[in-house]
Amino acid sequence: MNARMRATMHSEAMTIAAPALRRFIRDAFMAAGLTSSDAETAADVLATADEFGVTTHGVKLLPGYFRRLKGGGARPHGQPRVLSEGPAWALVDGDSSLGMLVGVFAMRIAIAKAALSGISYVGVRNSGHFAAAGYYSLQAAKAGLIGISVANDTPSVIAPGARQAVVGTNPFAYALPASRHPPILLDMALSTVAGGKVYQARQQGRPIPDNWIVGLDGLPTTDAGLYPERAALVPVGGYKGFGLALLVETLAGLLSGAAVTFGVGSWMFIPPDQPTQHGAAFIAIDPAVFGPREAFLERVDALIAEIHAAPAAAGVDRITMPGEREFENQCRAQREPLVLTSDVAQNVRLAAEMAGLQIADYLQALPASGSPGGAGQ
Amino acid sequence: MNARMRATMHSEAMTIAAPALRRFIRDAFMAAGLTSSDAETAADVLATADEFGVTTHGVKLLPGYFRRLKGGGARPHGQPRVLSEGPAWALVDGDSSLGMLVGVFAMRIAIAKAALSGISYVGVRNSGHFAAAGYYSLQAAKAGLIGISVANDTPSVIAPGARQAVVGTNPFAYALPASRHPPILLDMALSTVAGGKVYQARQQGRPIPDNWIVGLDGLPTTDAGLYPERAALVPVGGYKGFGLALLVETLAGLLSGAAVTFGVGSWMFIPPDQPTQHGAAFIAIDPAVFGPREAFLERVDALIAEIHAAPAAAGVDRITMPGEREFENQCRAQREPLVLTSDVAQNVRLAAEMAGLQIADYLQALPASGSPGGAGQ
Numbered sequence: 239m240n241a242r243m244r245a246t247m248h249s250e251a252m253t254i255a256a257p258a259l260r261r262f263i264r265d266a267f268m269a270a271g272l273t274s275s276d277a278e279t280a281a282d283v284l285a286t287a288d289e290f291g292v293t294t295h296g297v298k299l300l301p302g303y304f305r306r307l308k309g310g311g312a313r314p315h316g317q318p319r320v321l322s323e324g325p326a327w328a329l330v331d332g333d334s335s336l337g338m339l340v341g342v343f344a345m346r347i348a349i350a351k352a353a354l355s356g357i358s359y360v361g362v363r364n365s366g367h368f369a370a371a372g373y374y375s376l377q378a379a380k381a382g383l384i385g386i387s388v389a390n391d392t393p394s395v396i397a398p399g400a401r402q403a404v405v406g407t408n409p410f411a412y413a414l415p416a417s418r419h420p421p422i423l424l425d426m427a428l429s430t431v432a433g434g435k436v437y438q439a440r441q442q443g444r445p446i447p448d449n450w451i452v453g454l455d456g457l458p459t460t461d462a463g464l465y466p467e468r469a470a471l472v473p474v475g476g477y478k479g480f481g482l483a484l485l486v487e488t489l490a491g492l493l494s495g496a497a498v499t500f501g502v503g504s505w506m507f508i509p510p511d512q513p514t515q516h517g518a519a520f521i522a523i524d525p526a527v528f529g530p531r532e533a534f535l536e537r538v539d540a541l542i543a544e545i546h547a548a549p550a551a552a553g554v555d556r557i558t559m560p561g562e563r564e565f566e567n568q569c570r571a572q573r574e575p576l577v578l579t580s581d582v583a584q585n586v587r588l589a590a591e592m593a594g595l596q597i598a599d600y601l602q603a604l605p606a607s608g609s610p611g612g613a614g615q
Numbered sequence: 616m617n618a619r620m621r622a623t624m625h626s627e628a629m630t631i632a633a634p635a636l637r638r639f640i641r642d643a644f645m646a647a648g649l650t651s652s653d654a655e656t657a658a659d660v661l662a663t664a665d666e667f668g669v670t671t672h673g674v675k676l677l678p679g680y681f682r683r684l685k686g687g688g689a690r691p692h693g694q695p696r697v698l699s700e701g702p703a704w705a706l707v708d709g710d711s712s713l714g715m716l717v718g719v720f721a722m723r724i725a726i727a728k729a730a731l732s733g734i735s736y737v738g739v740r741n742s743g744h745f746a747a748a749g750y751y752s753l754q755a756a757k758a759g760l761i762g763i764s765v766a767n768d769t770p771s772v773i774a775p776g777a778r779q780a781v782v783g784t785n786p787f788a789y790a791l792p793a794s795r796h797p798p799i800l801l802d803m804a805l806s807t808v809a810g811g812k813v814y815q816a817r818q819q820g821r822p823i824p825d826n827w828i829v830g831l832d833g834l835p836t837t838d839a840g841l842y843p844e845r846a847a848l849v850p851v852g853g854y855k856g857f858g859l860a861l862l863v864e865t866l867a868g869l870l871s872g873a874a875v876t877f878g879v880g881s882w883m884f885i886p887p888d889q890p891t892q893h894g895a896a897f898i899a900i901d902p903a904v905f906g907p908r909e910a911f912l913e914r915v916d917a918l919i920a921e922i923h924a925a926p927a928a929a930g931v932d933r934i935t936m937p938g939e940r941e942f943e944n945q946c947r948a949q950r951e952p953l954v955l956t957s958d959v960a961q962n963v964r965l966a967a968e969m970a971g972l973q974i975a976d977y978l979q980a981l982p983a984s985g986s987p988g989g990a991g992q
Contacts, residue, residue, distance in 0.1 A: 322905070324732065324733050324904065325702065325703070325732065326702070326703040326732040326733050326734055326735075327732070327733035327734055327904065327905065329905055329906075355701065355702065355703040355704070355732065356701050356703050356704035356736060357703055357704055357734055357735065357736040357898070358703075358734065359733060359734040359900060361905070384865065384870075396925075396928075397922055397925060397934050398934075399927055399928050399931040399933075399934050399935070400922075400925040400926065400927060400928060400931075400934050401925075401926050401927065401928045401929075402925055402926055404921065404922050404925045412858075412862050414861075414862075414865055422858075422861060424854075424855075424858030424859070424861070424862070426854075426855045426858065430852065452928065455928060455929045456926075456927065456928020456929055456931065457928060457929055474851070474852035474855050475807065475851035475852045475855075475856065477801075477803075477937060478801075478803045478851050478852075478856075479851075479852065479855075480937070481789075481799075481801030481803065481937040482801070484791075484799060484801070484918075484936075484937065485789050485791075485801070487918065488761065488791055488915070489900075492911065492914045492915060492918065493761075493900070493902055493905065493911065495906070498914070498918060499918070499921060521734070523736060523866075523870070525870055527701065527704065528699070528704065528706055528738070528870065529706075529872070534869065534870065537869045537875070538865070538869060541861075541864065541869065541875060541876070544781065544876060545774055545777075545781050545782075548773075548774060548777040548778075548779055548781045549777065549778050549779055549833075550776055550777060550778065550833065551773075551776050551777060551778045551829065551832060551833020551834060552778075552832045552833055552834055554776040554777075554833065556776075557774050557775075557776050557777050558776070559861075560854060560857070560858040560861065
């Protein structure tokens with residue numbers, strides 16, 4: 239117990255090779271009752287986010303998932319299943335499985351149906367928080383398709399002119415395959431910034447721009463200290479982001495038969511024996527159904543090349559496509575170990591404790607940076 | 616000629632009944648060579664925008680369309696046709712017809728296919744500027760479906776970090792049917808604000824917020840006077856709006872086989888004998904394929920009621936859904952004549968001249984406000 243306490247309180251950064259981090263997450267999910275296959279799937283979702291540098295949606299989330307798996311709110315042996323379907327659509331019941339498993343299951347169906355029908359929609363109910371939405375879009379792009387993935391969430395974002403949250407940040411992601419370039423990948427919350435960014439400013443005592451949150455009077459404030467108790471997030475671009483959040487709520491919730499708005503439980507805060515009942519939706523489009531895939535990929539490549547060639551603003555070294563820096567980070571993670579900041583490292587240690595794993599077992603045998611064994615494996 | 620000059624220069628506001636405005640637009644399109652059926656379709660697109668109060672996308676655009684129809688860049692007798700199709704998709708060649716006619720044609724196909732397949736995609740090439748994107752989404756919502764309509768355009772919006780435009784404002788619209796309430800309707804440019812709003816500030820000599828445009832150095836500026844010659848529009852929410860603009864470019868351009876980025880001609884500025892080669896895309900989703908339509912509509916109604924009931928911010932009288940004020944404006948236009956501001960009225964007079972119509976013929980017999988003949992017709 240003493241050792242555990244110490245591990246939890248320990249807040250130093252942590253250096254870990256990406257494959258070891260992936261193994262650690264897999265082992266933790268197995269300790270929570272998942273099969274090795276499911277544990278690998280879920281671990282890939284989280285580890286990919288850390289490799290991308292999207293550390294808010296990687297291993298940092300593991301303790302929260304672990305707690306709900308042990309509590310039963312997320313069912314370790316849940317079986318997502320198709321409730322009804324047609325050639326171009328399906329409705330899926332997630333059976334309160336881990337959101338990542340439901341997401342991968344549903345996007346696989348969307349991809350298969352789009353390959354026949356050109357476009358497909360798969361709506362999901364009884365799912366859970368599914369980490370980074372972009373992962374599922376990328377599943378489609380890796381198969382040569384356009385993928386769109388969205389989910390609803392418990393409300394934290396106001397309607398323009400309101401003083402209380404009415405919709406979730408409702409992530410919207412899409413990915414687009416290219417040929418000579420990595421895919422285009424956009425993954426965004428429909429608030430101006432994610433709540434985590436406001437919380438970070440609060441911790442650091444910094445003021446924030448006046449379009450991030452509103453206070454209890456519904457008026458803009460730069461005081462991050464009000465969030466989350468006495469403030470709510472503002473939709474990106476005002477009515478534009480709010481309108482998109484409603485479209486996501488429709489695709490992921492209204493159309494799928496999932497819970498909506500306050501019917502969706504907070505994956506962080508509701509008791510761990512409660513399912514969160516998130517909804518999600520996955521749309522895939524297969525360009526090869528409309529014409530030669532290569533011709534489409536060449537058009538994507540040409541668009542990327544054209545935008546790369548645009549003259550940069552004063553002080554900017556280059557123009558990047560959505561997702562480009564994330565793929566660069568992922569390549570670097572093949573050569574160099576990941577450095578997890580203290581907030582992430584703390585959650586890794588906490589997850590190790592919960593799962594009865596020795597984190598030291600995963601930190602050993604780090605290849606020296608730039609050593610032969612690195613990039614090629 | 617003298618009378619025409621006078622008409623053109625005349626810049627007073629104009630009061631006109633909505634049905635008369637619709638007839639005027641129809642007659643002008645017929646004078647430009649359209650069949651009466653096509654002229655009525657195109658007139659409905661423009662007149663609806665004016666009834667909604669979206670005056671930037673209504674009759675104000677008529678002289679530009681007229682000029683291109685007479686010049687041949689938009690073909691008055693063009694015949695949009697399906698190039699290839701499956702049960703859930705189609706590719707349409709617009710035959711350089713008026714964008715509004717191509718849009719209505721394409722969304723009709725999308726609706727019919729979604730009614731069978733659940734979801735459908737119709738991509739359009741060789742089209743033209745199609746006025747307000749929301750009109751086509753609403754076509755779907757009126758039929759009980761979810762409609763999404765997008766189009767690309769000649770570049771006017773930067774990538775984050777660039778100093779030159781690389782994508783169009785690429786409108787994105789969706790509409791969602793409800794039962795007790797009017798549809799939810801979002802219709803937006805993916806720039807922070809439309810170029811017309813910057814231009815208006817320039818005309819009025821007003822400074823603008825620093826997230827609307829960047830100057831030739833790619834840095835933010837509040838000087839509206841730089842636009843459009845020495846400034847470009849900023850995408851809404853930075854990388855978020857830019858990423859969405861790329862998704863629109865993909866659906867409307869890359870996937871449909873249409874022209875993209877600078878391959879799309881400016882519908883205002885290129886010679887009138889040139890086709891603009893806009894691309895567009897229409898996605899329809901029919902909830903009735905997945906379950907009872909009424910159950911879906913009730914869920915939409917409940918969401919609207921919940922958001923309406925959210926407490927309003929200080930100084931705000933009520934929370935409205937996307938499109939709600941537009942539908943209220945349209946109802947009012949059944950009772951009261953439209954008041955066209957001077958910039959719009961000027962274009963109406965110009966279009967009348969071009970078409971050889973007497974605008975006075977359409978301004979007569981205005982029912983007095985509140986008279987019996989008004990609302991019920």
